[in-house]
Amino acid sequence: MDYLTYEKSQDTILVEHPVVNRGGIIYYDDKVADANSILVENKDGFDDWSFRSKVDPSFHNLDDIKGPYYMYKAANNDTIVVIKDGYVLKFKMPTPDTVS
Numbered sequence: 747m748d749y750l751t752y753e754k755s756q757d758t759i760l761v762e763h764p765v766v767n768r769g770g771i772i773y774y775d776d777k778v779a780d781a782n783s784i785l786v787e788n789k790d791g792f793d794d795w796s797f798r799s800k801v802d803p804s805f806h807n808l809d810d811i812k813g814p815y816y817m818y819k820a821a822n823n824d825t826i827v828v829i830k831d832g833y834v835l836k837f838k839m840p841t842p843d844t845v846s
């Protein structure tokens with residue numbers, strides 16, 4: 747598997763059917779992004795989540811988005827950008843010291 751890390755970039759890619767598996771999202775063949783990447787920006791108020799926490803309805807992870815959507819990430823950056831139905835969402839990848 748090819749894991750998306752802080753150092754790696756991901757050109758814009760269409761994610762049609764993301765598969766959540768062991769804390770990762772397989773988004774293309776053998777490419778995997780961390781499903782625990784946390785929503786840090788939702789300026790336009792996207793609200794079509796596949797899961798909503800009863801404790802904090804504004805808390806979302808990358809695996810709470812249903813495909814299809816586009817995503818990309820710059821190298822040496824901790825933010826995954828998702829474009830879903832015209833909305834731009836930003837997710838922060840966990841740092842190695844926050845992963846349990």
